[in-house]
Amino acid sequence: QLVESGGGLVQAGGSLRLSCAASGRTFSNYAMGWFRQAPGKKRDFVAGVSRSGGRTYYADSVKGRFTISRDNAKNTVYLQMNSLKPEDTAVYYCAADRKYYSGGYLAPDGMAYWGKGTLITVSS
Numbered sequence: 001q002l003v004e005s006g007g008g009l010v011q012a013g014g015s016l017r018l019s020c021a022a023s024g025r026t027f028s029n030y031a032m033g034w035f036r037q038a039p040g041k042k043r044d045f046v047a048g049v050s051r052s053g054g055r056t057y058y059a060d061s062v063k064g065r066f067t068i069s070r071d072n073a074k075n076t077v078y079l080q081m082n083s084l085k086p087e088d089t090a091v092y093y094c095a096a097d098r099k100y101y102s103g104g105y106l107a108p109d110g111m112a113y114w115g116k117g118t119l120i121t122v123s124s
Helices: none
Strands: 002-005 008-011 016-022 031-037 044-049 056-058 066-071 076-081 090-097 118-123
Touching (some): 002 090, 016 031, 016 090, 016 118, 031 066, 056 066, 076 090
Antiparallel strands (some): 002 016, 031 044, 031 090, 044 056, 066 076, 090 118
16 A cells, blocks of 8 residues: 655645555565556656666656655655656655566556645645
8 A cells, every 4th residue: 555645735836745655565676667647648657766776767747856765664665756847737646566677667557556646736
Protein backbone atom coordinates (compact mmCIF):
# COMPACT_ATOMS: atom_id res chain seq x y z
CA GLN A 1 0.00 0.00 0.00
CA LEU A 2 1.22 3.47 -0.91
CA VAL A 3 -0.18 6.59 0.75
CA GLU A 4 0.76 10.08 -0.41
CA SER A 5 0.58 13.17 1.76
CA GLY A 6 1.69 16.79 1.67
CA GLY A 7 -0.45 18.17 -1.10
CA GLY A 8 -2.27 21.47 -0.99
CA LEU A 9 -2.52 24.98 -2.32
CA VAL A 10 0.64 27.05 -2.79
CA GLN A 11 1.50 30.28 -4.55
CA ALA A 12 3.77 30.31 -7.55
CA GLY A 13 7.38 30.34 -6.46
CA GLY A 14 6.59 28.45 -3.29
CA SER A 15 7.64 25.01 -2.09
CA LEU A 16 6.00 21.80 -0.95
CA ARG A 17 7.28 18.41 0.11
CA LEU A 18 5.31 15.31 -0.73
CA SER A 19 5.71 12.06 1.16
CA CYS A 20 4.69 8.56 0.17
CA ALA A 21 4.58 5.96 2.90
CA ALA A 22 4.77 2.32 1.87
CA SER A 23 3.61 -0.74 3.74
CA GLY A 24 3.13 -4.42 3.15
CA ARG A 25 6.33 -5.23 1.24
CA THR A 26 10.08 -4.85 1.55
CA PHE A 27 10.36 -1.23 0.50
CA SER A 28 14.02 -1.40 -0.45
CA ASN A 29 13.24 -3.99 -3.13
CA TYR A 30 11.27 -1.45 -5.15
CA ALA A 31 12.16 1.32 -7.50
CA MET A 32 9.96 4.30 -6.76
CA GLY A 33 8.57 7.06 -8.94
CA TRP A 34 6.48 10.17 -8.77
CA PHE A 35 3.98 10.89 -11.51
CA ARG A 36 1.39 13.58 -12.07
CA GLN A 37 -1.83 14.05 -13.95
CA ALA A 38 -3.28 17.42 -14.78
CA PRO A 39 -6.98 17.76 -15.65
CA GLY A 40 -7.68 16.43 -19.12
CA LYS A 41 -4.14 15.15 -19.60
CA LYS A 42 -2.43 11.80 -19.39
CA ARG A 43 -0.41 10.71 -16.40
CA ASP A 44 3.21 11.80 -16.79
CA PHE A 45 6.52 10.78 -15.24
CA VAL A 46 8.02 13.33 -12.85
CA ALA A 47 10.93 11.65 -11.06
CA GLY A 48 12.34 8.24 -10.26
CA VAL A 49 14.71 6.82 -7.66
CA SER A 50 16.54 3.51 -7.53
CA ARG A 51 16.09 0.95 -4.77
CA SER A 52 19.05 2.23 -2.78
CA GLY A 53 18.35 5.88 -3.48
CA GLY A 54 21.66 6.29 -5.22
CA ARG A 55 20.26 6.97 -8.67
CA THR A 56 17.64 9.57 -9.53
CA TYR A 57 16.16 10.88 -12.75
CA TYR A 58 13.83 13.76 -13.57
CA ALA A 59 11.54 14.89 -16.30
CA ASP A 60 12.95 17.94 -18.06
CA SER A 61 10.02 20.03 -16.87
CA VAL A 62 11.01 19.66 -13.21
CA LYS A 63 14.78 19.24 -13.40
CA GLY A 64 16.54 21.66 -11.08
CA ARG A 65 13.35 22.41 -9.15
CA PHE A 66 12.23 19.02 -7.77
CA THR A 67 14.22 16.49 -5.76
CA ILE A 68 13.25 12.90 -5.18
CA SER A 69 14.69 10.98 -2.24
CA ARG A 70 13.90 7.95 -0.16
CA ASP A 71 14.45 6.71 3.37
CA ASN A 72 14.38 2.93 3.33
CA ALA A 73 14.43 2.78 7.12
CA LYS A 74 11.16 4.74 7.16
CA ASN A 75 9.66 3.08 4.07
CA THR A 76 9.07 6.51 2.62
CA VAL A 77 9.84 8.33 -0.60
CA TYR A 78 9.78 12.11 -0.84
CA LEU A 79 9.39 14.74 -3.51
CA GLN A 80 10.72 18.17 -2.59
CA MET A 81 9.20 20.72 -4.95
CA ASN A 82 10.65 24.22 -5.16
CA SER A 83 9.96 27.20 -7.42
CA LEU A 84 6.52 25.85 -8.16
CA LYS A 85 4.71 27.06 -11.25
CA PRO A 86 1.01 27.08 -12.11
CA GLU A 87 1.70 24.41 -14.73
CA ASP A 88 2.78 22.08 -11.90
CA THR A 89 -0.86 21.92 -10.80
CA ALA A 90 -1.91 18.26 -10.90
CA VAL A 91 -2.70 15.20 -8.86
CA TYR A 92 0.62 13.67 -7.84
CA TYR A 93 0.97 9.92 -7.48
CA CYS A 94 3.74 7.75 -6.14
CA ALA A 95 4.29 4.33 -7.65
CA ALA A 96 6.47 1.30 -7.04
CA ASP A 97 7.85 -1.55 -9.07
CA ARG A 98 10.37 -4.32 -8.44
CA LYS A 99 12.20 -3.71 -11.70
CA TYR A 100 15.89 -2.93 -11.62
CA TYR A 101 16.18 0.80 -12.12
CA SER A 102 19.32 2.87 -12.49
CA GLY A 103 17.79 5.99 -13.97
CA GLY A 104 15.82 7.13 -16.98
CA TYR A 105 12.19 7.62 -17.86
CA LEU A 106 9.66 5.42 -16.04
CA ALA A 107 6.56 4.54 -18.02
CA PRO A 108 3.38 4.75 -15.95
CA ASP A 109 2.08 1.46 -17.29
CA GLY A 110 5.30 -0.19 -16.16
CA MET A 111 4.69 0.48 -12.49
CA ALA A 112 2.96 -2.21 -10.48
CA TYR A 113 1.65 -0.37 -7.45
CA TRP A 114 0.09 3.05 -7.07
CA GLY A 115 -1.07 5.40 -4.39
CA LYS A 116 -4.36 7.26 -4.65
CA GLY A 117 -2.71 10.60 -5.28
CA THR A 118 -2.56 14.01 -3.66
CA LEU A 119 -3.62 17.28 -5.28
CA ILE A 120 -1.19 20.14 -5.74
CA THR A 121 -2.63 23.47 -6.81
CA VAL A 122 -0.25 26.28 -7.67
CA SER A 123 -1.85 29.69 -7.90
CA SER A 124 -0.41 32.49 -10.00
